[in-house]
Amino acid sequence: MAGPYETHEYDVIVIGAGGAGLRAAVEASAQGVKTALICKSLLGKAHTVMAEGGIAAAMGNIYPEDNWKVHFRDTMRGGKLLNNWRMAQIHAQEAPARVLELEEWGALFDRTPDGRILQRDFGGHRYARLAHVGDRTGLEMIRTLQQHAVHKGIDVYMECTIARLLKDGDRVAGAFGYWRESGRFVAFTAKAVVLATGGIGKAWKITSNSWEYTGDGIAMALDAGADLIDMEMVQFHPTGMVWPPSVRGILVTEGVRGDGGTLKNSEGKRFMFNYIPEFFKAETAETEKEADAWYEDKKNRRTPDLLPRDEVARAINAEVKAGRGTPHGGVFLDIASRRSADYIQKRLPSMYHQFKELAGVDITKEPMEVGPTCHYVMGGVRVDADTTATTVPGLFAAGEVAAGLHGANRLGGNSLSDLLVFGRRAGLYAAEYAKKFTGAVKAGVDQLASVEHELLTPFNHHGGENPYSIHMDLQECMQNLVGIIRTESDLKKALGEIARLKQRLTRASVEGHRQYNPGWHLAMDLHALLEVAETCTLSAIERKESRGGHTRDDYPKADPSFGKINLVTRKKNGALSITPEPLPEMPGELKQLIEEQK
Amino acid sequence: MAGRQFIMQVWRGDAAKGSFQEYRVPAAEGMVLLDVIHAIQATQAGDLAVRWNCKAGKCGSCSAEINGKPRLMCMTRMNSLNTDEPITVAPMKSFPLIRDLVTDVSFNFEMAKRVPAFKPRPKGPDGTHRMQQEDIDRVQEFHKCIECFLCQNVCHVIRDHEDNKKHFAGPRLFVRYAALEMHPLDTNDRRELLKDKMGLGYCNITKCCSEVCPEHIKITDNAIIPLKERVVDEFYDPLARWLRKLTAKGS
Numbered sequence: 001m002a003g004p005y006e007t008h009e010y011d012v013i014v015i016g017a018g019g020a021g022l023r024a025a026v027e028a029s030a031q032g033v034k035t036a037l038i039c040k041s042l043l044g045k046a047h048t049v050m051a052e053g054g055i056a057a058a059m060g061n062i063y064p065e066d067n068w069k070v071h072f073r074d075t076m077r078g079g080k081l082l083n084n085w086r087m088a089q090i091h092a093q094e095a096p097a098r099v100l101e102l103e104e105w106g107a108l109f110d111r112t113p114d115g116r117i118l119q120r121d122f123g124g125h126r127y128a129r130l131a132h133v134g135d136r137t138g139l140e141m142i143r144t145l146q147q148h149a150v151h152k153g154i155d156v157y158m159e160c161t162i163a164r165l166l167k168d169g170d171r172v173a174g175a176f177g178y179w180r181e182s183g184r185f186v187a188f189t190a191k192a193v194v195l196a197t198g199g200i201g202k203a204w205k206i207t208s209n210s211w212e213y214t215g216d217g218i219a220m221a222l223d224a225g226a227d228l229i230d231m232e233m234v235q236f237h238p239t240g241m242v243w244p245p246s247v248r249g250i251l252v253t254e255g256v257r258g259d260g261g262t263l264k265n266s267e268g269k270r271f272m273f274n275y276i277p278e279f280f281k282a283e284t285a286e287t288e289k290e291a292d293a294w295y296e297d298k299k300n301r302r303t304p305d306l307l308p309r310d311e312v313a314r315a316i317n318a319e320v321k322a323g324r325g326t327p328h329g330g331v332f333l334d335i336a337s338r339r340s341a342d343y344i345q346k347r348l349p350s351m352y353h354q355f356k357e358l359a360g361v362d363i364t365k366e367p368m369e370v371g372p373t374c375h376y377v378m379g380g381v382r383v384d385a386d387t388t389a390t391t392v393p394g395l396f397a398a399g400e401v402a403a404g405l406h407g408a409n410r411l412g413g414n415s416l417s418d419l420l421v422f423g424r425r426a427g428l429y430a431a432e433y434a435k436k437f438t439g440a441v442k443a444g445v446d447q448l449a450s451v452e453h454e455l456l457t458p459f460n461h462h463g464g465e466n467p468y469s470i471h472m473d474l475q476e477c478m479q480n481l482v483g484i485i486r487t488e489s490d491l492k493k494a495l496g497e498i499a500r501l502k503q504r505l506t507r508a509s510v511e512g513h514r515q516y517n518p519g520w521h522l523a524m525d526l527h528a529l530l531e532v533a534e535t536c537t538l539s540a541i542e543r544k545e546s547r548g549g550h551t552r553d554d555y556p557k558a559d560p561s562f563g564k565i566n567l568v569t570r571k572k573n574g575a576l577s578i579t580p581e582p583l584p585e586m587p588g589e590l591k592q593l594i595e596e597q598k
Numbered sequence: 599m600a601g602r603q604f605i606m607q608v609w610r611g612d613a614a615k616g617s618f619q620e621y622r623v624p625a626a627e628g629m630v631l632l633d634v635i636h637a638i639q640a641t642q643a644g645d646l647a648v649r650w651n652c653k654a655g656k657c658g659s660c661s662a663e664i665n666g667k668p669r670l671m672c673m674t675r676m677n678s679l680n681t682d683e684p685i686t687v688a689p690m691k692s693f694p695l696i697r698d699l700v701t702d703v704s705f706n707f708e709m710a711k712r713v714p715a716f717k718p719r720p721k722g723p724d725g726t727h728r729m730q731q732e733d734i735d736r737v738q739e740f741h742k743c744i745e746c747f748l749c750q751n752v753c754h755v756i757r758d759h760e761d762n763k764k765h766f767a768g769p770r771l772f773v774r775y776a777a778l779e780m781h782p783l784d785t786n787d788r789r790e791l792l793k794d795k796m797g798l799g800y801c802n803i804t805k806c807c808s809e810v811c812p813e814h815i816k817i818t819d820n821a822i823i824p825l826k827e828r829v830v831d832e833f834y835d836p837l838a839r840w841l842r843k844l845t846a847k848g849s
Contacts, residue, residue, distance in 0.1 A: 041649075041651055041659065042649070042659065042703070042707075043707065044657075044745055045651045045652075045657045045658070045659050045745075046651075047651075047652075049651075049652065049656055049657045049744075050652045050654065050656050050657065100726065103727055104718055104727075105716065106716035106718075106778075106781065106783075106784075108729075108734045108737055108738055108741060108781070110731065111729055111730060111731040111734065114728070115728030115729050115730055116726060116728065133738065133741070134738075136656070136742065138656075139656065139741070139742070139744065140741055143741065143743075147710070147713075147715075147716070148715075150707075150710055150711055151715040151716075158707075181696055181702075210651040210652045210653070210657070211650065211651060212651065243628070244627050244628020244629075245626060245627060245628060246626065246627075246628045246629045246630060246633045247628060247630075247653075247654075250653070250654045251654070350655075350656065353655070354654060354655065357655070357673055357675070358628070358630070358654075358673070358675070359628070466640075466644065467644070468639065468640035468641075468644060469640070472640070510644055510645065511643075511644050511645050512644070512645030513645075515612070515647075515696070515697055516647040516696055516697040516698070516700050517644075517645045517647065518639060518644070518645065518646070518647060518648065519639070519644030519645050520645070
């Protein structure tokens, strides 16, 4: 029997309480609408807390030459021009104000000698641009937003997992989920819903992502009829830990390279000089001597160690394949030979701690072993650049769940700024939408019997498939077949495997009862994980070129005709389709900014 | 190493009843305790409840009592424990149990709601806030807190006296108060609240909280004692009080 369920009514609900969700909730609430924030974990534990390096914002505190135009250009070039130009423009223009606002709410960024916010060098950014707090910027950001939201009295539903979006005809009308603590279902009705659910990295085996990153927001949006774009674009961060096996994939911040660390192969060579693509030749140092000069004076051309992440990840992959890797299948990242122990401990305290505790390596004395790790999905829910509205009325999306800003590859530091800029816009426009909405909200809470039945099915099977085994097999499949380097035959093999895993999921069984049951939770997550894995693979088959986070061994070059299109994923009557659609046309004056090779 | 097993005694149960249950898990190189718990979940007890997020010591979700010692499971390497003996894993004791290793930590979130908000002074003439690094080093230390609540868990004031939770904020919250009180831009004054409602005086500086902090924040020395001094200066030292009245907010 379905329901009646505990039901809450709001103007705006925000699903997800990382940087984007918190910022959206703060904004919606400030607009005077009744707002709720719903999150899978406890407040303050979302994936944003793991962000290390900083928030990219052209404040010009270190280099007065920096401004939004340069940031816009860097973002577009880093994204191999697949970005939504308008999002990149808004992002670059608004990021500085969003950083200063955090300071107004209590955040304490590292300072310059004259007392302003210090900015750090990062890959693909022409100028030192990342506002940061050592290597724990995400923690500072999430705590500041969390405390601000709490003081504003926003209702927070913690450890409450949303499983489905509710609709009234074409428009979104709420959400349905369950309390982890009791296992009981709960419904929310809302005039507008903001998705801020993050990414999909838990579909891969070697990943920097936390357990929450199961693609549930993307899958719920797709199921609700929203368009997705660029689902093939997955970022493998070049530097994750590789040893010991239990910590493989844990992130090593790009800040290590920004602050002086260099990549070396087993022969001790700085191999990145062999991997400078034509696209970045003009701005990249060609010799070690020239690169070393950049550390002293940033007016020099920058070291190739700080090329955009896709370039560095592929280079590391190639070095290891060529037999020049470390004993544990990575490469060396060395900061000890350039910087003092004091400097390293002050600038990179959590990296120091992480290697010391987990690997027994003292990074002030020895090099780290690093290799690529699945980190971020550039693709996701298609949104309107200005309002973050998805193609489903009443549904908005911001942060990693949304797509467009980063194109084919995200620059480091552009994620935290994305969360702030578009989180605020999502809250603002969701509130505006809710205010204008005058009809009754009909979420059909009394018609959820089939959803309830579906969610509880794993309890009715006995001795069926173990959800943990299905998850591990999916991770193995995506790692081996839909990884950094892809081919059509591998991708097709992956599709077959995903279809088999979907079959297995129908037979999944969980033990125990509904109260705080991680096996049950995983069985529900797997629905989303398999769906995003499938969309990623389908999209990857269609993009017959190499660009950014998508590298095809069988189509190793970028193809200009693919540079003009997004691949759009839609779901109709249970069937997925992939359609190429032209990118929005960029105004001439912005095109010029990108072509300038200063 | 081949064929070696960890013998684990993991607490299973809910608020009504429960007991330690034994699991054996094959040892692999570099494992942390959370890996072992995950291995149990994946192969032997799919419903074993445990909170975790980042598995990198950054989110503070996986607090537990390991061989009786409060720690993060993700930062406890198995080779740091005596694995010849069974290893016990129990939930934090000071919070009501939900299930297995998961406790109800809502006390901390309720206390956080009662903290008077950050209230910055106006911006400088150039429209920004200028601050020197040395003036924020201390507060940045407090901002390192990952809210694992291990300090709350070990604090005798609440661990041994449940009733005290009504009028005692606990070490985590004192760190939060200290961060606000010492913030160069903040203009709020929380000293009276600390003295009258948050039970700052209950702390008898045994430093148990500092010992368990995975971020190595010197909770007692750098947060609690200076807060106590500020309260003393404000309410028990007439000269200092008079001097302070002459300045805006005091040190």
